[in-house]
Amino acid sequence: MSNAIDLAAPLPAPSDFIRDLVAQHVAEGRYSRIHTRFPPEPNGYLHIGHAKSICLNFGIAREFGGVCNLRMDDTNPTKEEVEYVESIQRDVDWLIAGWADTKLGLKRKGAAPATQSVNGKHDFHLAPVLKTDLGPQALELSEPFFASDYFVQIHAYAVRLIEKGLAFVCDMTPEQTDEFRRTGQASPFRNRPVAENLDLFARMKAGVFPDGTRVLRAKIDVAAPNIWLRDPLLYRIRHAEHHHTGAQWCIYPMYDFAHCLSDYLEGITHSICTLEFEVHRPLYDWILESLDLPRALPHQYEFAKLIPSHMIVSKRKLIALVEAGLVSGWDDPRLPTLSGIRRRGVTPEALRAFAIGVGVTKFVSVTDIALYEHAIREDLNKRALRRLAVLRPIKVIITNYPVGQTEELDATNNPEDETAGKRKVPFSRELFIERDDFAEVPPPKYFRLKPGGEVRLKYAFIIKCDEVVKDAAGHVVELRCTADLDSRTGGANAARKIKGTIHWVSAAHAFDAEVRLYDRLFTEAEPEADGRDYKATLNPRSLEVVSAKLEPSLMQATPAARYQFERLGYFCVDVPGNGKPETQNPKLVFNRTLTLKDTWAKEAQRS
RNA sequence: UGCCCGAUGGUGUAAUGGUAGCACAACAGUCUCUGAAUCUGUUUGUCAUGGUUCGAAUCCAUGUCGGGCAACCA
Structure with a gap:
């Protein structure tokens, strides 16, 4: 008998509080299909921490017969670059190849959300395509999702919120806004008539105001204990070229406004993110619920990100190491970037075994690098x-x-x-x-x-x-x-x-x-x-x-x-x-x- | 300070009111034409104090400790 090693042998299906929830939703028939997403901002290289998120989101898609969209969360034109978009795609492809690549949700090149009517309500939706749908030309025909592809729809939602009296244009300076939000005071512009808000927002969009002079804000509760409910910003003015939409826009939606809506547009069911977004969840829900949307709403779930010992994972510090010449570049094999890890010789199988093996909880902890090294040795011992x-x-x-x-x-x-x-x-x-x-x-x-x-x-x-x-x-x-x-x-x-x-x-x-x-x-x-x-x-x-x-x-x-x-x-x-x-x-x-x-x-x- | 979240061996986790288990690490041994791998064994844990219960890691209260948020970043 041959003892040929099966490196693709499936690991035991993991279990954690998020998967338990998903399993429950599946049992209840809450959604027609489980749909997750991995939404990096293209402002840096992916690292070992992202590997955990990728494995979680794609793992769930895999285990529950779902799909996981790769989406560039690119709503800040001043920070994001095409170079990062490309590296992110390369790294994700590398990590999921042969494991979850058939679950990777992409979109046809140039596709935008379709306008449709659901239960008599106006609606937007952008369904994913899988590589298997596209055949041999998958690479040329597809691209990742981009939040910036939804600027038209997100803008339309903003207008709808204004019309419902749930958003207003605010003329305060950033400093005043901070002060008022901190102290729980209402903006003097809070009760502007709908028509005026509509007009002002249209002029913001038309580019008549300089950066920082006006924002669109949600009208929620100026004195809410949760800061994120104190009339949060929805749109800001940024006269800047965007890597994906060019000069088309001079107003850009904030993360909180764009993210939940992007999830909705793509039909995401489980929007999984790290703990620091926990306090944003009420806002995520408020926006979607306020819009009176016809399809099932996505929900946000949070987990503790991976903090490996003996490493530094912060984007800012990784950049500092590269710029100070302390390492040779983003792909230096000593760096915890996926490109560095790959260059170091770690296989995707080993990285996955580690990223899945550490588990998913809400407990913030430092994971001993020995766990990582063990996963690498175990894999390499079999194949080297x-x-x-x-x-x-x-x-x-x-x-x-x-x-x-x-x-x-x-x-x-x-x-x-x-x-x-x-x-x-x-x-x-x-x-x-x-x-x-x-x-x-x-x-x-x-x-x-x-x-x-x-x-x-x-x-x-x-x-x-x-x-x-x-x-x-x-x-x-x-x-x-x-x-x-x-x-x-x-x-x-x-x-x-x-x-x-x-x-x-x-x-x-x-x-x-x-x-x-x-x-x-x-x-x-x-x-x-x-x-x-x-x-x-x-x-x-x-x-x-x-x-x-x-x-x-x-x-x-x-x-x-x-x-x-x-x-x-x-x-x-x-x-x-x-x-x-x-x-x-x-x-x-x-x-x-x-x-x-x-x-x-x-x-x-x-x- | 306000709001939110969390706490199980050295580390990461499981136990979903009913025997605290697994992996890593460490240590000891076994095996070895890799001081690796393998195999065997050992050490080490429910944050604290009360309460509910026949029974609590699990439920409740209080406290302690840790983390997050309070960007026109994501």
């Missing part, structure tokens, strides 16, 4: 091809092995997956082994190579260290060893019990390549705890670049594969986040995703 590589070489001469002789030894590609087969590795008289695998003065319990000691070379012979050759400065430059020539795998002495087995490469056959050894970016679990500057807790050894000696088969390394350099860690071929090489003639560069667990390092540190 084993290879021999020496990061910090020291020369070994097998004195009793004939000069000029080479033999090809069998090596297992993946002990976790016998279908991965075997390969040949060349052995010869001169080898490299890891500097750490030799100790002239060995610490207690050291069972690697030491003067007069024996160690097994993986897949090859047992060798004994006869002589330590040093340079003038006293540094060890070469080890002269003899091999037990009968101890080769399959040989007469193969069964000899030797405590230590080390990796090696043949000096004549190995090739040199750059290997980037990445480690945690921060040394502290909470880089900013106690109000300290996160720059002070940067790990000075988060990146070390070495020129390593690699077994020849790695010359054919591919970006899609994952490798385990035996006894060292998991590595991948470096591919920048945008898919384009750093230079015109890229050389082979390997990134370390993660080390193997290292009990010995812990033991050695103890003594």
Whole structure:
């Protein structure tokens, strides 16, 4: 029987308070179809925190036979850019590929909400299309949803609110508005007649007023305990070019007004967001309920966002790290951005396992990065091809092995997956082994190579260290060893019990390549705890670049594969986040995703 | 300060009035031609005080601690 690994094997269906609610709604038949959405603002790159949200929203769509729309929440023209729209699409596609891509709700390029009549009421609706609906040209025919595609409809809703006497144009300055809202006072413009409001709002739209001079406000309750009900702003004037709508508009809806309506227009049933929007929920409901809408209304549910230890996730600080040159860019493999994570060699399966595994609650907590690293190791252990590589070489001469002789030894590609087969590795008289695998003065319990000691070379012979050759400065430059020539795998002495087995490469056959050894970016679990500057807790050894000696088969390394350099860690071929090489003639560069667990390092540190 | 939300081992979570369970981490052992993986075992928990109940992590009250909101950001 083959033990071929099934990396797409479904994880047990998660359960949490939101899914419980959705299940209940399904049982009640409350909606004809469950419909979620993932609504990033295109003003930065997606990061590990978004991965949790993506997995939650797409996971629900998956588990309940629903759809999850990708929507750009782009109502602030001064902050958003096309570059981010593209990176967001790329990252979402990467994370859900083969898992929930058939649940991804997109729209036909250029499509806008349709006007329709439901139960005699005027209504707008924009249904999703799935890649499977679009066929082979899905990519060219579709695009994500954009809140900015609904500006016409959102504007119409604003007009309707004015007509109902539930919104008014306010002429106060931003400072006055803040003051009045804080102290619970009514705006002097609150009771403007509907006709005047309509006229003023039309002129706002026409561009006759400068930025900041007027806003449209909801008329709710100036003294409500919840600030968000104290006549919140619905529209502001912004004479700015928008990345998606160009110069078409000079008034833009605020988040609270646009978001609930976007959800409604798309037929969203469960609008899932993070805890900080909890206090906005009454406003979300007020807007939708005030509009007298004919279809089922969406509802908002909140969960605690992911806060991983040893990382920084805030967009602003991520930008600062990039701009200060402390990392190489948005896709630096040390960053928790999805493009950085991808470049680091983490697979979507591993990220998903982690993002789903942490669960969904309303409890704010810091998730130990060990949980993340465990998910990565578990995934990579199953899939990685084993290879021999020496990061910090020291020369070994097998004195009793004939000069000029080479033999090809069998090596297992993946002990976790016998279908991965075997390969040949060349052995010869001169080898490299890891500097750490030799100790002239060995610490207690050291069972690697030491003067007069024996160690097994993986897949090859047992060798004994006869002589330590040093340079003038006293540094060890070469080890002269003899091999037990009968101890080769399959040989007469193969069964000899030797405590230590080390990796090696043949000096004549190995090739040199750059290997980037990445480690945690921060040394502290909470880089900013106690109000300290996160720059002070940067790990000075988060990146070390070495020129390593690699077994020849790695010359054919591919970006899609994952490798385990035996006894060292998991590595991948470096591919920048945008898919384009750093230079015109890229050389082979390997990134370390993660080390193997290292009990010995812990033991050695103890003594 | 006002309003809202939360609290289960070191960490993340489950138990939906009926045996506090799982994963990670740690530790000990097993196995090993990877000091990895595997396998076995161990340690550690219901924020506090009252109340309701035959029975409370769960319901109620009060307190404590933590978080969020109080942008013409999302």
